[in-house]
Amino acid sequence: MTFTPYDRPVRAAFVGLGRIYDLNMRGYVNNPDVEVVALVDPSEERRAQRQADWPDARTFATAAELAASDVEVDAVEALLPIPLHVEGVIELLGYGWHVNLQKPMCNDVASAQRMIDAAQANDRVLRVMENYLFYEPLRKLKETVESGVLGEVSGYHMKMVGSGRGGWDVPASSYGPQVEQAKRGRGVLVFDDGWHKLATALWLFGPLSEVRAWVGSTEVVPGFEIDAPTTILWQHENGIRGVWDITLAVDMYLRSDYYTNDERWEVTGRRGYARVNRCTGRGIQQPSLEVYADGEMRSQHALDDDWASSFRDSGKHWLRWLHTGEGPLLWSAEEAVDVLRFALAVYESSAAGGTGVNPAGIT
Numbered sequence: 001m002t003f004t005p006y007d008r009p010v011r012a013a014f015v016g017l018g019r020i021y022d023l024n025m026r027g028y029v030n031n032p033d034v035e036v037v038a039l040v041d042p043s044e045e046r047r048a049q050r051q052a053d054w055p056d057a058r059t060f061a062t063a064a065e066l067a068a069s070d071v072e073v074d075a076v077e078a079l080l081p082i083p084l085h086v087e088g089v090i091e092l093l094g095y096g097w098h099v100n101l102q103k104p105m106c107n108d109v110a111s112a113q114r115m116i117d118a119a120q121a122n123d124r125v126l127r128v129m130e131n132y133l134f135y136e137p138l139r140k141l142k143e144t145v146e147s148g149v150l151g152e153v154s155g156y157h158m159k160m161v162g163s164g165r166g167g168w169d170v171p172a173s174s175y176g177p178q179v180e181q182a183k184r185g186r187g188v189l190v191f192d193d194g195w196h197k198l199a200t201a202l203w204l205f206g207p208l209s210e211v212r213a214w215v216g217s218t219e220v221v222p223g224f225e226i227d228a229p230t231t232i233l234w235q236h237e238n239g240i241r242g243v244w245d246i247t248l249a250v251d252m253y254l255r256s257d258y259y260t261n262d263e264r265w266e267v268t269g270r271r272g273y274a275r276v277n278r279c280t281g282r283g284i285q286q287p288s289l290e291v292y293a294d295g296e297m298r299s300q301h302a303l304d305d306d307w308a309s310s311f312r313d314s315g316k317h318w319l320r321w322l323h324t325g326e327g328p329l330l331w332s333a334e335e336a337v338d339v340l341r342f343a344l345a346v347y348e349s350s351a352a353g354g355t356g357v358n359p360a361g362i363t
């Protein structure tokens, strides 16, 4: 891939103007690295609603109409329903546009390879954005680990509770693709939201040697099951072990400006530990990062711990990257495939009764 940064603002289009557009667009607001030139969505209502944000952008019902128009586009923000990711991304790359895709990239390695092949064939960049890597408390957690203040790392623990009450309104239409995904064995907690959590493990501690899992299921409404309780364990090649437990609290109210996930991340070292207390929701109302070492607790009270800021900063990073080539991409399509292999190893292990699976062997 022979990418040359642009010597002018990037001309960008949003393709998909649904729920997550509200957060994704934040990286584009007042950003000199970009000019938003087009908005694409089959819903006339969505186009009219989002036009208010970008009065100068042209609107289109399909990407094909945009491609056939006289509007010139360099890069697109692909905010498509998950079942459309593979064919949608291949189409967008085929028009000669760089693509910033949402997670989960796709459901299997063969589809991921088709997407990567399309990027290579068109000499375009495919990024699979990972906003959690831009969440300031998690960035500080990584810095803390790397500073050595915790001593040698002994283990990593994540916890997530999916709650059924609170948060922002999610249109019923946004759930359709989730139901489809669940029927294909790609559940909303392990695979969809879980994609982010698995990504943090790879980002912090590198490649894996083994994954073990016990994926459960709870029927929340007739015909729709959520993939909890679930427990996932793994070992990195450097010997560090991780564990992630996912539980469901259907009737629990959780204060949140977004989805109702109560999340924590904790790294334990030989001398202390560091914990991120929350992210998407506002569960634990303590400072978002606490670091304990040598009998002393240090609390971070002034981090930007609004989950939406992670979208803003991930978007800005992508546009800066296109404009200047300043890396790393966070994530490249190849790095996203490592996250996919991690998730697929979870399913393979669980189906085999919790045996150890090396994600590198997943085809």
Ligand SMILES: NC(=O)c1ccc[n+]([C@@H]2O[C@H](COP(=O)([O-])OP(=O)(O)OC[C@H]3O[C@@H](n4cnc5c(N)ncnc54)[C@H](O)[C@@H]3O)[C@@H](O)[C@H]2O)c1
Residues within 6 Å of the ligand: 015, 016, 017, 018, 019, 020, 021, 040, 041, 042, 043, 046, 061, 062, 063, 078, 079, 080, 081, 082, 084, 102, 103, 104, 131, 171, 173, 174, 175
């Ligand atoms: N990073 C995160 O934390 C996060 C959170 C939520 C959703 N997402 C991801 O964002 C993506 C979109 O999710 P959402 O919740 O906004 O879904 P949504 O259903 O609310 O929005 C999708 C939009 O795409 C439009 N659309 C459908 N087909 C299209 C097509 N062919 N061309 C253009 N537009 C089309 C729909 O009309 C809709 O407006 C998914 O990939 C999802 O996994 C990421």
